[in-house]
Amino acid sequence: MFFFFLSLPVQIEMMKKVVIVGSGAGGATVARELASFFDVMIIERGARVEGKDAFKCYANVPSAVKIMRAFCLGGTTVVSVGNGVRFHDEIAGIRLDYENVERDIGVHPLPDSLMGEGTRMIAESASDMGFDVERMPKFIAASKCIQDGRCAFGCSTSAKWTALNFVEHAEKCGASVITETVVEEIVVRGGEVKGVVARPSHSTNAKFIEADAVVLAAGALETPLLLQKAGLPASPDSLFTDTFITVGGVIPERTKKDARINFSREIPMGIFIQFENFILSPHFARDLPNALRRNGINARNSEVLGIMVKIKDEEKGVIRNGSVEKGVSAHDAEILAEGASIAGAILVNAGVLPGSLVSTSPRGAHPGGTAKIGVAVDRNLETEASGLFVADASLLPEAPGAPPILTIVALAKHAADVLKELC
Ligand SMILES: Cc1cc2nc3c(=O)[nH]c(=O)nc-3n(C[C@H](O)[C@H](O)[C@H](O)COP(=O)(O)OP(=O)(O)OC[C@H]3O[C@@H](n4cnc5c(N)ncnc54)[C@H](O)[C@@H]3O)c2cc1C
Numbered sequence: 001m002f003f004f005f006l007s008l009p010v011q012i013e014m015m016k017k018v019v020i021v022g023s024g025a026g027g028a029t030v031a032r033e034l035a036s037f038f039d040v041m042i043i044e045r046g047a048r049v050e051g052k053d054a055f056k057c058y059a060n061v062p063s064a065v066k067i068m069r070a071f072c073l074g075g076t077t078v079v080s081v082g083n084g085v086r087f088h089d090e091i092a093g094i095r096l097d098y099e100n101v102e103r104d105i106g107v108h109p110l111p112d113s114l115m116g117e118g119t120r121m122i123a124e125s126a127s128d129m130g131f132d133v134e135r136m137p138k139f140i141a142a143s144k145c146i147q148d149g150r151c152a153f154g155c156s157t158s159a160k161w162t163a164l165n166f167v168e169h170a171e172k173c174g175a176s177v178i179t180e181t182v183v184e185e186i187v188v189r190g191g192e193v194k195g196v197v198a199r200p201s202h203s204t205n206a207k208f209i210e211a212d213a214v215v216l217a218a219g220a221l222e223t224p225l226l227l228q229k230a231g232l233p234a235s236p237d238s239l240f241t242d243t244f245i246t247v248g249g250v251i252p253e254r255t256k257k258d259a260r261i262n263f264s265r266e267i268p269m270g271i272f273i274q275f276e277n278f279i280l281s282p283h284f285a286r287d288l289p290n291a292l293r294r295n296g297i298n299a300r301n302s303e304v305l306g307i308m309v310k311i312k313d314e315e316k317g318v319i320r321n322g323s324v325e326k327g328v329s330a331h332d333a334e335i336l337a338e339g340a341s342i343a344g345a346i347l348v349n350a351g352v353l354p355g356s357l358v359s360t361s362p363r364g365a366h367p368g369g370t371a372k373i374g375v376a377v378d379r380n381l382e383t384e385a386s387g388l389f390v391a392d393a394s395l396l397p398e399a400p401g402a403p404p405i406l407t408i409v410a411l412a413k414h415a416a417d418v419l420k421e422l423c
Contacts, residue, residue, distance in 0.1 A: 024075020241364020
């Protein structure tokens, strides 16, 4: 007994400190996995916000393809639309344990109760034309979902899983969370990571925070910059974004099979059709009514049907001195055009007025590929600097052309497993 009391403080003192930079899909996962074993500190540049306010955290990046992301606790997952898709069984020899990830996040195919009438019409039209329509696996709890179509703005009822769930789990296990603080530098000396330099967003005073290990999970646009600043390799000139457009048009009242259709309030992307280089999925983009208006068509949101064309784009984007250049290559344009023509045909077959079809400008919501395995990190996801790991979308080898959260979480779990073994 006496012995136990004597040794307890010593054990606490010896707990290794892991600093995690960023709290999105990757960072929150590592925090959750390690919080019971290490002294974990999450440093996040964004604020802690309520689910319903997530849209205020968008920190989109302008370029020919507008790149979407969010800065807040939980990262870009707070504005996700809840799609949980597998796409690689393994990456660079790392087996991805999707079953575990799906159980932790709660992934299920979209149930009938959450399938809107507009989505059903698109599904029927596509099946009618011979396409193979699949239910989208979702991490949305049907019992809590109020079906207001605002997934990408933030969920007001916590029906949708976000990385905030993992952050809160980590906090319960003892992790500390510092928000509204930017990590400006990773400190590496003698080939080993020593900590980070971080600055509260509203201060000019940066301070050094010592760590035994650092996990970089600041997202694909920030992580390569921090690596390069530390003199470490990255792949900032192979950025992809899963570029997408949304094709849509007007469905006249008389064509509606069901007067309750209110597509803009449905759960987005409830089904999908997989092609070799792209997917099609029902999507109401807020830009569709604007695009229609520019063509002289005034349509209410409830009269619009749309389909997203999301492609595996070429990894030709470049991050340089903090600015991003990402365009649509000739190859990307060809795939977008092919997808758009099929999407248009499905919409017209569903009853959309052919003369009303419009498209939104290209955007990208899945930036990745900027700190690849084999370039920036080894198969342990460790950089050349011992103790410095990467665990975010930067690691992805190529554009998935599909939602990447499950894969990022699986890779982050791998990083956490390695850290548990090494330390
Ligand atoms: C509208 C939208 C809908 C989406 N829907 C889906 C979907 O349904 N399913 C899916 O699989 N994917 C979806 N995605 C993509 C998915 O959200 C991202 O791919 C994923 O969150 C990326 O994870 P990450 O860990 O790399 O980065 P993020 O989740 O973006 O996290 C990075 C974190 O690092 C923080 N950070 C950045 N720089 C610093 C710094 N210097 N210091 C401290 N903190 C820093 C950021 O604030 C952020 O919190 C969607 C994306 C968007 C934009």
